[in-house]
Amino acid sequence: MSAGSSHVPVLLHEAVALLAPAAGGLYLDATFGGGGYAANILDGAACTLWAIDRDPAAIARGAALAARHPGRLHLIEGGFGDLLSLLSQRGVTALDGAVFDLGVSSFQIDDPARGFSFRHDGPLDMRMAGTGATAADLVNQLDETELADILYQLGEERLSRRIARAIVAARRGAPIETTQRLADIVRGVVPKDKSGIDPATRSFQALRIKVNDELGQIARALEDAARLLRPGGRLVVVSFHSLEDRLVKRFMTQASGRAPAPSRHDPRGLTAREDAGFELLTPRALRPGAAEAAANPRARSARLRAMRRRPPGIPGPEIRP
Ligand SMILES: C[S@@+](CC[C@H](N)C(=O)[O-])C[C@H]1O[C@@H](n2cnc3c(N)ncnc32)[C@H](O)[C@@H]1O
Numbered sequence: 649m650s651a652g653s654s655h656v657p658v659l660l661h662e663a664v665a666l667l668a669p670a671a672g673g674l675y676l677d678a679t680f681g682g683g684g685y686a687a688n689i690l691d692g693a694a695c696t697l698w699a700i701d702r703d704p705a706a707i708a709r710g711a712a713l714a715a716r717h718p719g720r721l722h723l724i725e726g727g728f729g730d731l732l733s734l735l736s737q738r739g740v741t742a743l744d745g746a747v748f749d750l751g752v753s754s755f756q757i758d759d760p761a762r763g764f765s766f767r768h769d770g771p772l773d774m775r776m777a778g779t780g781a782t783a784a785d786l787v788n789q790l791d792e793t794e795l796a797d798i799l800y801q802l803g804e805e806r807l808s809r810r811i812a813r814a815i816v817a818a819r820r821g822a823p824i825e826t827t828q829r830l831a832d833i834v835r836g837v838v839p840k841d842k843s844g845i846d847p848a849t850r851s852f853q854a855l856r857i858k859v860n861d862e863l864g865q866i867a868r869a870l871e872d873a874a875r876l877l878r879p880g881g882r883l884v885v886v887s888f889h890s891l892e893d894r895l896v897k898r899f900m901t902q903a904s905g906r907a908p909a910p911s912r913h914d915p916r917g918l919t920a921r922e923d924a925g926f927e928l929l930t931p932r933a934l935r936p937g938a939a940e941a942a943a944n945p946r947a948r949s950a951r952l953r954a955m956r957r958r959p960p961g962i963p964g965p966e967i968r969p
Pocket residue numbers: 655656657658678679680681682683684685686700701702703706726727728729749750751752753754776862865866
């Protein structure tokens with residue numbers, strides 16, 4: 649980790665307010681990270697918190713917080729895509745709430761040795777858990793079409809074919825081993841646009857998502873966390889890019905019985921079925937306020953969505969004709 653690195657949690661108060669931890673409750677923080685959400689949850693209510701992170705460094709950092717709350721914080725190293733088995737192995741089969749704060753922490757992105765960032769030179773790694781194929785393995789081994797598809801699908805990069813061609817040409821000379829070399833290859837073929845966003849941003853995002861199977865993990869985890877929720881239990885998710893948010897939105901829309909309208913003028917659109925098991929707590933995604941976005945650049949793309957399992961006997965919202 650780079651000296652003095654820390655992680656400023658995004659939408660912390662909004663996320664914990666929607667989770668609404670209560671004394672005696674059992675909660676899951678599926679993305680422990682720097683423990684900012686966890687500390688707030690533990691300070692706010694005399695509850696028990698299970699916390700997962702696939703990064704061994706995050707789990708190690710959590711020991712101090714666990715010591716401050718004896719018997720109340722239980723840390724688990726693993727992927728949240730396996731949360732059902734990780735929790736059931738420890739006797740946890742129901743939850744009063746689960747919170748996900750997706751993506752990478754500042755501890756990870758600011759550490760050149762982890763290879764997540766095009767701003768620092770380091771090995772082209774990007775593995776949150778430190779196991780499996782690295783980003784360097786992908787850029788040096790996949791064929792041009794596979795690379796282009798990853799950049800297009802997971803980075804929404806319009807110039808994916810051009811970048812893939814440049815990567816394959818560059819690696820013929822020598823394998824691409826560092827973040828700077830990859831960033832320079834991408835910058836060499838993607839012109840800067842008016843947004844000021846680095847041309848390598850989308851390619852790095854795509855590779856990170858692929859290396860960590862981020863979308864597969866999220867899809868499994870949302871299903872499983874929702875299944876564990878007790879009546880009244882809440883699921884709260886903060887996402888940082890449109891592919892994540894699309895998955896979360898679709899999942900919560902369906903779980904709450906809201907069908908997307910065939911047309912946006914159709915009055916049946918976004919009405920809730922009375923028998924749906926969940927209700928949306930955020931009909932529209934919450935975004936950070938101007939002050940948070942100004943103070944924390946990571947916050948700018950954040951979106952928070954939440955739903956809760958309907959308590960028994962409470963009917964859903966009225967169905968519009
Ligand atoms: C944005 S940070 C969370 C920050 C945390 N809420 C805080 O307040 O400090 C995301 C964390 O989730 C972890 N993570 C991301 N995907 C994961 C997955 N599939 N399984 C487990 N942990 C994951 C990352 O390793 C990282 O530490």
